[in-house]
Amino acid sequence: MSGSLQNLSGLDRVIHEPARLMLVALLSSVESADFLFLLKESGLTKGNLSVHLSRLEEAGYLRVDKTFQGKIPHTEYSLTAKGRTAFNEYRKKLDPIIRRHSKPAKL
Amino acid sequence: MSGSLQNLSGLDRVIHEPARLMLVALLSSVESADFLFLLKESGLTKGNLSVHLSRLEEAGYLRVDKTFQGKIPHTEYSLTAKGRTAFNEYRKKLDPIIRRHSKPAKL
């Protein structure tokens, strides 16, 4: 490993998974969101959404606030500071690959 | 799925895998590269590199040119037009997520 791309090997897999990347990107643009909103926005199944949210919570990237609105349970999800930092780190790593270097290789 | 992030579900998994993303990014910046170069640049093990290159070849993203330099086998890998297109598509999809929208959420 001598090139300048070695950084990709340490890419945060928790965030890299498309479903979770979608969720983290979504949550990074709002203060918080509830389960139903994330379900509709993401297009994931309930089970799948639940598992991915759990994974983000385990990683410490997600704060889960469970309350009752009357008798109905209501859960709000929001990124933690750690989650925002991890997302920013992730974007920083991918940025040079996603951005155009503007000098296309001679074909 | 009503939001603007549904595009991520159709993300090209062949390219998304970090090891292959690294390889494709690498190959997109050169005309071609041989096995040893990719091995050193990527930091992957031989078997792993071999498998990932096969997967890219199966997807039609990679052209493999096997020759002999004297009696020693030499293999050159280069992206196909399809591979370059797929990589550009991939970057186009991730771009809005990786780029800063500049308006940070109110914390």
Place this chain on the structure above:
DNA sequence: GTAAACTAGTTTATATTACAAACTAGTTTA
């Protein structure tokens, strides 16, 4: 002349996943 190091892989085995579907447990509304 033979053992080590090289090119360029393939095969195998293990471990981790992602995902959908089925299930749980309760509440509300028609």
Place this chain on the structure above:
DNA sequence: TAAACTAGTTTGTAATATAAACTAGTTTAC
């Protein structure tokens, strides 16, 4: 009282990624 709702958990399957072991030859150093 049955259907639809919130908010999940559990389970089973299938696809991965990865490292390690193996193949098959060539070259070089001792």
